[in-house]
Amino acid sequence: MGGHDLGAFLALLAATTFALNNAFARRGVLNGTVLQAMAISVPLGVPLFLIATLATGSTALVLEFSGNAWVLLSVAGIVHFVLGRYCNYRAVKAMGANLAGPLMEASVLVALALAVLLLGEHLTLIKAVGILLILGGPALIVARRSKKDAKPQNLAFAPIYFEGTLFALLAALAYGTSPILVRFALEKVSWQASIAGGLVSYVAATVVTVVFVLAAGQTQHVRNMPGDTIKWFCWAGVFVGLSQMLRYMALSLAPVSVVSPIQRLSLIFRLVFSYMLNRKYEVFNSRMVLGTIVSIVGAVLLSVSIDDVRLLLPIPEALAPAFTWTWP
Numbered sequence: 001m002g003g004h005d006l007g008a009f010l011a012l013l014a015a016t017t018f019a020l021n022n023a024f025a026r027r028g029v030l031n032g033t034v035l036q037a038m039a040i041s042v043p044l045g046v047p048l049f050l051i052a053t054l055a056t057g058s059t060a061l062v063l064e065f066s067g068n069a070w071v072l073l074s075v076a077g078i079v080h081f082v083l084g085r086y087c088n089y090r091a092v093k094a095m096g097a098n099l100a101g102p103l104m105e106a107s108v109l110v111a112l113a114l115a116v117l118l119l120g121e122h123l124t125l126i127k128a129v130g131i132l133l134i135l136g137g138p139a140l141i142v143a144r145r146s147k148k149d150a151k152p153q154n155l156a157f158a159p160i161y162f163e164g165t166l167f168a169l170l171a172a173l174a175y176g177t178s179p180i181l182v183r184f185a186l187e188k189v190s191w192q193a194s195i196a197g198g199l200v201s202y203v204a205a206t207v208v209t210v211v212f213v214l215a216a217g218q219t220q221h222v223r224n225m226p227g228d229t230i231k232w233f234c235w236a237g238v239f240v241g242l243s244q245m246l247r248y249m250a251l252s253l254a255p256v257s258v259v260s261p262i263q264r265l266s267l268i269f270r271l272v273f274s275y276m277l278n279r280k281y282e283v284f285n286s287r288m289v290l291g292t293i294v295s296i297v298g299a300v301l302l303s304v305s306i307d308d309v310r311l312l313l314p315i316p317e318a319l320a321p322a323f324t325w326t327w328p
Helices: 003-028 034-056 059-064 067-095 097-104 107-118 126-142 159-186 190-216 219-221 225-255 256-263 266-277 287-303 306-312 318-323
Strands: none
Touching: 003 034, 003 097, 003 225, 003 256, 003 266, 003 287, 003 306, 034 059, 034 067, 034 190, 034 225, 059 159, 059 190, 059 256, 067 097, 067 159, 067 190, 097 159, 097 287, 107 126, 107 287, 126 287, 190 219, 190 225, 256 306, 266 287
């Protein structure tokens, strides 16, 4: 298996494990709180990444990062693993993973906007169409519903759309910002250094999480979790940690244009795992499925270049100027 093929396979595993994380987290927040989920899932990432750094012989690389890289990796960890995950779990608790997932695909838009502003990348026609589809997918899902659809039948919960939408978009903002910070910190480094960088990010996120729990006097609240809830949150923490490791490794072996579209498949896996584990606690309807598919297509278009399109489809000469348009 070549490097690109292995990278694609790892990206597929990353998408699968991230979807499992959301399914387990959804089950946990039914009886637990988001703070309890954070107190378990975030610290679990540290031993997972520590084992990975030891196994790959990259422990010493942690000390080779510059001061600037340490700061960027720490901020990225806090933004992604604390702020982003908190908002993710709040959205999932409010309206389920199936409805929150497509909204969080807006993170791709945030990353693209920051890449254009800070990294000198350009917007193309393909990416513009992708933006419209990413905006259209969630719009289909959260569009005005009739009174009959306000509380879907056969569900053991009533989705809270405003809260879920708000926190899903905030999660998208955090998830879209953190990759840019990581890019600045780990530009032109080996995949082993990427794993070491993930360890730095997780340690920073864990410190912030623990300090917040202690400062807010929530230690007893965290301890008062039922055993079943602890189990779900532990599984969520393990799978989200594995997902991040697999993602770092995939990006070191295959280009972003290959890894990113494959990771979007997590939305499909999320539907499958939600149906298996949380059938009574998730919304399943034609509008939700259609919105998910539209969001996936839009995210994939944001991840491809005009050269990729030319390889797959013949472009008529009359349309060539439009396909070569860039901004700014």
